[in-house]
């Protein structure tokens with residue numbers, strides 16, 4: 001997580017100094033790498049969550065806490081993902097179509113993908129912040145079923 005935080009700080013610094021186009025390009029590449037890594041982390045947790053639910057159903061028991069922990073992990077990562085994507089958009093001088101989510105030039109009046117009318121507010125709308133998950137990093141507990149290789 002420390003690496004990600006430093007990426008965020010770096011991105012903020014770069015955003016504060018928009019004159020450096022080349023720097024922006026490098027920054028966008030870095031941010032896209034962290035997007036890929038975050039997306040793969042999220043996929044892994046989805047898979048873990050699925051296995052967890054499967055085993056709970058098989059065992060006829062439910063551990064809501066374990067499920068909620070996984071969901072919170074996913075939401076936290078999605079929050080980070082949203083921040084990074086917003087930063088990438090900012091560096092690339094685009095914003096998102098309200099209708100289809102496509103990247104649209106700041107100057108565009110209509111979305112090139114879906115034709116949606118783009119509102120002409122200059123400031124990019126910040127993605128709604130999910131409520132931050134609790135900070136304590138809870139390592140996902142193993143299910144009480146040593147028989148299955150997780």
Ligand SMILES: [Zn+2]
Nearest residue numbers: 097100111114
């Ligand atoms: Zn669109």
